[in-house]
Amino acid sequence: MATSIIESSCPSQLKWRKVAYGGMQPGFDDNHTDESFLEYMVMNANVVKRDILKVMLDSVSISQYICIVTLVVLVWAYTLQSTINENSLLLLDVSLLGSGFFVLLLTAEMLYFNLLLNYVLKISFFITGLYVLSPIYHTLTWSISSDSIWALTVSLIILHLFLHDYSGSTVRAPGAPENPTFTSNISSNASIVASLLIASRLPSRLHVFAIVLFSLQVFLFAPLITYCIKKYSFRLHIWLSFGLMVVTLAFAYRFHRVLFVLLLGVLVFVTVVCPYWLIRIQEYKFEINGPWDEAKLCFDITE
Template sequence: MQSMEADTSGNSSPTQPKWKKVAHGGMQPGFDDNHTDESFLAGMVMNANVVKRDMLKVMLDSISISQYLCIVTLVVLVWTYTLGSTINENSLLLLDISLLGLGFFVLLLTAEMLSLNLLLCYVLNISFFIAGLYLLSPIYHTLTQSISSDSIWALTTTLIILHLFLHDYSGSMVRAPGTPEPTFTGNISLNASIMASLLIASRLPSRLHVFAIILFSLQVFLFSPLVTYYIKKYSFRLHLFFSFGLMAVTLAFAYRLHRLLFVLLFSLFIFVNMVCPYWLIRIQEYKFEINGPWDEAKLCFNITE
């Protein structure tokens, strides 16, 4: 009778079967539900999924963020020069045509799956897009007449910050073959940039001004991620060369506009490309992850025909 009783201490008696791990939710007679023995922690793994990061690689990856910061900064500088009448509508139209031609030229050189039919489809869609934008430019010109300029500047600044904060820097917004669907935050970021462009355009003096500045802004915000994606995919060295060249041009224009803006922008590049990667490497030392037999079981099915 004594041999049939379970040991209240939780250890197996000589007449009891040896304890072993069973499937999730299973029970063994003679043992408590929470019973473990010295072999329970044998399967414990420390930091199995922690990625060891290299400082140089993290710094090179962060260049993509600085690259897009330069693109947005150049757009804001063009807005500023246009509002200050430094750039007229003819110069803006020439800039639009140059950017459009340069973008197609880069795609032809770097895109692997870009056929002639697909290129013609792009040209046709862009033609319809430009025609519709030109027809709607009188509406955009009078869109915010009842709103004060101070409210327009504050709202535009907020939308640009929101755009930068929610922008998908991983490149998933690019609708290229094999890339994932655009994220929800990425769509919000894109809509914020378009809205900011419309607010700025509504403060310009003529319909042609409005058309030219909106076309310029939408070309940059919509198509620059596609162009930079293909440049990086084609050659990482070309991506670095393009990024550093873009930083130099952006800093030069910022210096011409105001020296304080130059200092702030240069400090931002240092922070993004050096300080943030250093922080990321350092905090990896404090990452502590434990995996073991207490994790939820993962079912694996081996289906053979």
């Protein structure tokens, strides 16, 4: 605790100065401050000045993933209505898997043959296990009413969107160690459970296998693919994101007008309103630093 000591420039005048240690000095209170106390005050030293255009471009990643999840929900809805059959779903699964590997090969900085072979083996085991477990998933929720399934699925998708890591900090690049967080694990598990709930309402086991494979490909691997594209070229990321928004809005309009209006409102709110809101409230941010703050120790360790 910083205290004061007394120096005497003349017998009738006492001078206060700040030292690291010491006891209470006669003539001054323990909480005494003099005129020099506020000389080293700094205001808003660590406040980051944000540009609205940069914030809007950064928010595109959020809108992009919202569109991806919306497309997954639309595929679920069309499959439940028997508009998309199991053969079309399997073709979609193969197309997504091939496209994902192609993008990964083009954008990854370091992707060795052994690592690629490891990916192929893991995905093969994953698909095989999923196909073996499809009969179980098919009968998983027979004793639960459909209304409860729809309500739980919607809640899980909202939870998934709310807890998803939009910054990409937990995305594992090829060859990098895993660094999952608690919220990202909850988000992933919520999407998986929602996929299984929807799959349990489909008419055949092949439907179940195809829709679960499609859902898990998107929820588990789409963040990695979009992260690689963004890291490879930010401009390409922006163009693909806006193209994805247009496609998603077109499918939403075709499916239902209310869904189109709701999705359009969410995209405008996330991409335009929220950045503008952030810039405006930045004016009210007030941060004060001074000699009363705790000291930050920095150690320079050299080998």
